[in-house]
Amino acid sequence: MKINHLTSAEENLMRLLWKLGSFYLKDIMEQHPEPKPHQNTISTYLKILTEKGYLSTEKEGRIFRYQTIVPAEEYRKYLLIQLSDHFFSGSGKEMISFMIHEQMVSEEDLKGFNIDFDTAQKKEPEFEYANEILNTKKDKKKSKNKKKKKKKEKD
Incomplete structure (x- = not known):
């Protein structure tokens, strides 16, 4: 499964969507914390996330039901690999050493x-x-x- 990069706004929305799993636009609007974005903004993000392969859609009458496709754990793995490759020469050992040195672990x-x-x-x-x-x-x-x-x- 190829995973595409998400912008920070897409990533923030995906955190909510992973919690919901399967949902309608109204579910997102109800669950989204304040300040709530406009419904059109959410619709645009849903379209983008569907195109990037994170969501699937199923038309039910006049509305769409969305389902997350990429699990949160897969995205987390993707991000860690990217971080490792770009900043630690692909070395988990270097990452852990850095985290210990920076007192993160x-x-x-x-x-x-x-x-x-x-x-x-x-x-x-x-x-x-x-x-x-x-x-x-x-x-x-x-x-x-x-x-x-x-x-x-x-x-």
Whole structure:
């Protein structure tokens, strides 16, 4: 499923539409928070969102029933991939590192994912990314020095 970019106004409206799922224009007008846009404005956005593939329509007499096609989770995934590609060279590791550095994510937040940080410190392959992100620069230097020593011992 190809997902198209939404403007911020379209995205704001889609948040409401995802909650509604299946709806008529009158449902949107009732549910839209104040200040309510004009009905023609909403109609124009519905047409655009239908053309972009976010909504389907079914004519019922003189009115249309709309249905969301693209799930909110798919759009969220699309946005994260775009963000990752444009600002973090496609690296989830860089994104998480940035979020930790900017204090958007804490170690406590990451512990909620049942990552065993003691095991991560032992550099088991499946936890290596956590080790690299959570260690301080000092710990990274120590780790690099240990690797250099081991490499020299092998040679």
